[in-house]
Amino acid sequence: MPHSARKAPLLSAHDRRLCHQSIRAGSKSFHAASRLLPRDVRLGARALYAFCRSSDDLVDDAGNDGRASERLRKRLERIYAGRPIDLVCDRAFAAVAQAYHIPIEVPLALVEGFAWDEAGRDYDTLADLKAYAARVASTVGVMMTMVMGCRDRAVLARAADLGLAMQLTNIARDVGEDARRGRIYLPREWLAAEGLDPDALVAAPRFTPPLGRVVARLLAEADRLYDRALTGVAGLPVDCRPAIRSAAFVYREIGREIRKAGCNSVDTRAVTTGRRKGELIAVATLTPFPLRAPMDDPADPSTAFLVDVAAAHEPVAPRSMDAKLGRMLELMDEARRRQQQMHMAARQGG
Numbered sequence: 001m002p003h004s005a006r007k008a009p010l011l012s013a014h015d016r017r018l019c020h021q022s023i024r025a026g027s028k029s030f031h032a033a034s035r036l037l038p039r040d041v042r043l044g045a046r047a048l049y050a051f052c053r054s055s056d057d058l059v060d061d062a063g064n065d066g067r068a069s070e071r072l073r074k075r076l077e078r079i080y081a082g083r084p085i086d087l088v089c090d091r092a093f094a095a096v097a098q099a100y101h102i103p104i105e106v107p108l109a110l111v112e113g114f115a116w117d118e119a120g121r122d123y124d125t126l127a128d129l130k131a132y133a134a135r136v137a138s139t140v141g142v143m144m145t146m147v148m149g150c151r152d153r154a155v156l157a158r159a160a161d162l163g164l165a166m167q168l169t170n171i172a173r174d175v176g177e178d179a180r181r182g183r184i185y186l187p188r189e190w191l192a193a194e195g196l197d198p199d200a201l202v203a204a205p206r207f208t209p210p211l212g213r214v215v216a217r218l219l220a221e222a223d224r225l226y227d228r229a230l231t232g233v234a235g236l237p238v239d240c241r242p243a244i245r246s247a248a249f250v251y252r253e254i255g256r257e258i259r260k261a262g263c264n265s266v267d268t269r270a271v272t273t274g275r276r277k278g279e280l281i282a283v284a285t286l287t288p289f290p291l292r293a294p295m296d297d298p299a300d301p302s303t304a305f306l307v308d309v310a311a312a313h314e315p316v317a318p319r320s321m322d323a324k325l326g327r328m329l330e331l332m333d334e335a336r337r338r339q340q341q342m343h344m345a346a347r348q349g350g
Helices: 013-026 028-034 039-060 068-080 088-100 105-118 126-147 153-173 175-180 188-193 198-203 209-231 238-260 274-286 304-312 319-349
Strands: none
Touching: 039 068, 039 088, 039 105, 039 126, 039 238, 068 088, 068 105, 088 126, 105 126, 105 304, 126 153, 126 304, 153 175, 153 209, 153 238, 153 304, 188 198, 188 209, 209 238, 238 274
8 A cells, every 4th residue: 555645844943853752861761763764754743752752741740649640631622623822732633633634633632641650550461451552652653653654454554553663661670660660560460470569669669580570571562562563563654664763762672681680670671872862773774675475464462442543534735735834834834933033133122
């Protein structure tokens, strides 16, 4: 299936700059990978990140009264009604949602995942945990794929797999940090099989070999998902493949660092050095991409609803006309800003 044409979201220079600052400060890994994206996709990706990061921070805020997710739902309603509140992240996401026809069901699923965090939801099985990961991570992968102009069901399914893999990697890395915040995301039936009590782990976070086996088991599932996800890179637009493969390589390396530490993510937090990231990005960029890759596996049950709604939604408009229109409106916006500045300067001078 041919890729839908892409177009850059209509963001002011001010909002583009703040979205860039958000991803640069919030995630060095994603920032490094985003620099490899073509300009139109890079703008959309950074705007998506700014909104998702702001939403996550709002839910994690120590002063959260447990209703942050409800406020986020109302903000999304305003965004899709064309009336975003005066926040850079909301204006940016509104531009992206409009430019790429992102159905509201996808970001609403993200907010649902945040609501599960607010409720302190526990996850008994791997399937339960993947349902959570689908909402807080696969949603982002699916939206990114739409920003890249691709609505192919198989490619969307592999993007959702990458989101699952990255979120499971996050959970494996942050066991100690999460426990000290009163949260355990590891599947409770896995903990029970190792004779571990999640409440005791929260009360006194301590690494033990049984806990290490649970972490190793989670990383094994993440690796399986990375393998599936990487088959989908060949289905992306050629100019987007290096960035997505780089992001997968860099994030997967976190799992390798966890294993090097004996799967002890209570006393240490795995990191990937800047030099190693550079090496992985070089490998991801320079290794030839297969002309065609097997992508026939259906979506994971946890992400099938996201793939269904994204694949069924209206594709974006042709790139050529919209790109020209977008650039024209950006220039008009800058001209209006300069005119306002000159007017203010004249008034102050008078």
